[in-house]
Amino acid sequence: MDFLNGLIALANYVLIPATSYGAQLALGALGVTLVYGILRFSNFAHGDTMAFGTMITILFTWLFQSWGISLGPLPTALLALPLGIIGTALFVLGTDRVVYRFYRRAKAAPVILVIVSMGVMFVMNGLTRFIIGTGEQNFADGSRFLITAGKFKMATGMEEGLAVRTTQVITVVTAVIVVALLFWFLNKTRTGKSMRAFSDNEDLALLSGINPERVVMVTWIIVAGLATIAGVLYGLDKSFKPFTYFQLLLPIFASAVVGGLGNPLGAIGGGFIVAYSEVAVTYAWKKVLGYWLPSALVPDGLAQLMGTDYKYAVSFVILIIVLLFKPTGLFKGKSV
Amino acid sequence: MSAPVKNSLLFLVLAMMFLASALMQSWGAALDMLVVGLASAIMALGVNMQWGYAGLFNVGVMGFSALGSLAMVLIATTARPQAWTAGGWMIPIALAIGAAVVLLAIGLWRWMPKGKVRALALIVLLIVGFIVYRAVFDPGVTAVEAINASAAGNIGGLGVAWFFQLLGASKDTALQLAVWVAWPVGGLIAAGAAWIVAKTALGLRSDYLAIATLGIAEIIVTVLKNEDWLDRGVKNVYGLPRPYPVPQQVDLQQHAGFISWAKSWGLDPTNAANRIVQLEYVVIFAVILIVILTLVELALKSPWGRMMRAIRDNEISAEAMGKDVKARHLQVFVIGSAVIGIAGAMVTSYTGLFSPTTYQPLRWTFLIWVMVIVGGSGNNWGSVLGGLLIYFLWIEVEPVGKWLLALITDPMPNTWALKGHLRESAEQMRLMTMGIVLLLVLRFSPRGLIPEK
């Protein structure tokens, strides 16, 4: 019984939150990895692209709410999401047209593109803060819980409760659908295959008659979609604040690099590795250990390896270890 | 127009901009921009050494300046012996244990044969090491933080001021003298951190180095925010001293001689005191800037600097010619970070406040990058110009933006929510402006205002 209670506590405080966080990171890392694979640079503006997309979605959510439109138990933001994606895609395509395309044609070094993306990051960050402010926004509506801790306890008679929030389920379900769609697109459609070909061998792709501008355009649209979805899911699950999204850049990069930059499967694996490690290292294990260990062995303290503020340190350490020992990532990315 | 004439003109225009701000806004605001602008120019010099000389992409500027300012807390504050006796002595022991465990782990990895035994030994070592470390560290921290938490709660200064007191200085003077120690120590701390970063991450590709330094900076600031025993964390450290002989404004304002002097010139004593303190900072910062600028210019023109640039332009052929690229990169990365650290300490002693929450990457990392690129990567004079100019813009965009938005929103009826929103958001225009300035320079003048020779 104690063992089960410990398991429930573990699921409640570690497994479920880390799974939804991992799904969010995976979607973010997929965007970074696609830009890296096709456009061949690390996009520092990705966190702010997520923030921008989320902001547009929030604005439409508010509009729908003011019209009295809702999705019942589901958050209204899901209805606004397509509009958020369209808005972000248009903005990102505009950025490519006025900023990135010039450097692509000039065959600029990747590091120059990274610096350019810093400029784009400033602009997007400023724009987001300008429009929606720097404060925290909660835009999740609908029902908060699928299962509440109280109900779970009543139903099972367990000491420990298990709460599953609607947003967590939505995150995981959405992520699964999005990833399935993305892989179907990349592996089964003509355009998707041409993207992979372009990422694999640009010169040969050109010789085969693949139009680079079209590949780049489709990539940006997909990246905008992934970034917006990742941002909105994160915002629903936690809350929206421009600066937090900028900071997400670190775990997202860590996920992409750990999985192997340029490798979509790796981005997903990396996202979950980073998320589980972050949550596991910053979780106070006392409760779970209290169930699992004989009382003499239960530690006095919280059994927390690091304070929650240090969660970024965790993704960083994973990043460094992987870079030092396996620079192409665990899932074999490209090392351009 | 020859390059020297053009460059002199650029600096002249910059001087006029500061002057215009002094006359149209206030001398206080203009001098404030000048002081921080000079310190920013020093930071830009540090980044320029790394990027302009060596092509190293350091996106962790914020971390190194924050470490520099930590030196102000550790060196230029009074010692707190009761913190040490209460249990503070355990902290350095714990840190030494931690370091020993890490070193041991590295040694184990290097010297044991590859295999399951090594992995197991490593895991056991790390777990046991961590438990021992925490067992010594935690009680020490608890003891230190328990001491008068609202005003102290940290280990205090490391006794440099006390040393000056021994030499006969008064308590306040001793603290002011300690500031002069704190600045180079700030550079040293930053250099130490940079050495560790360089040892692990310098071999990596440029964008990996960028990601790694971005992460390091974030972690450094997190440490400064959370380790209250060290620097009071988010509770901040107030009233940091000014470098000797710059007085505190309040002291000057109450000084009878000064009041009568100011009155004799028809000046308001309060304002005059503030301006004089700022002017003294301008002089000190300018002198330090000139010294550092001279040194880095000499270094650039020396064989060392030429080799640095040769390596940057063609790493492979330089390596083939027998140059130790990695060692050179390590050198320049550490020195550049030290310069950033010194500047970070200087800013902190000007504001008199150590506040880890003020360290935001957009302000402390990316803005410095804008300075370097707009000024001209690889050119030290460019970095100085960029530092002053971009800091000026960073500050001035806000009032100008406010004014502009007021103008735009003026015709809107007051009932519109948009009007209030736009007026409140003026502050955010500076980020957009900086981004646009950076993008425009990169596109139309990629070598910056004063290009590398």
Add this chain to the structure above:
Amino acid sequence: MPFLIGEAMTGGYGAADILHDCTIAVDKGQIAVIVGPNGAGKSTAMKAVFGMLNLRKGRVVLDGTDITGLSPQDRVAQGMAFVPQTSNIFTSMTVEENLEMGAFLRRDDIRATIEQIYTLFPILKEKRRQAAGELSGGQRQQVAVGRALMTQPKLLMLDEPTAGVSPIVMDELFDRIIEVARTGISILMVEQNARQALEIADKGYVLVQGANRYTDTGEALLADPEVRRTFLGG
């Protein structure tokens, strides 16, 4: 007028010219082979013909139309196909996907062409689901040639198709190339193995320092004692 001619081509990658007044031509359904020492500019000449190099002088004419101004992609649409010397396959994609990418510009049904390629190179059918990067050297070259044939080109350009493959595989590849030429496709090929290549060549070009040194039928070049001595090792 030959089917394809790169006439009096002069140009290079930067300021310095690599090619000097170099002319390469191939007739309908024939095999033309370019040989020459390392660094002679053979690959550069191929790139020039395919529009991957800016020519300062000279022109390229395909089937009577001047195509000097066309981009490589447009030349693909005009019926040319090119197998570069290096990185000539998509290593992370399967064999079949490589073939599909070769036919990227085609909008009609490509099943039949894929089957033709599989008949030509039966091993590829076996390995169709495998990542091309995992194949052996000879198999990779087959994928590369197969990819280029997917556009059903009228002219196939091959830059050292037998580089790094064993002699047996090389003979096999040459046989396949002859087979392709028999279907009416013109072939322009650069070869390191000059002797074998000239044996199957209708026309041979010996390039030295970016200029034509000898031009004749393959047979005649093989017979020429001067060519034998300097380029074919006696």
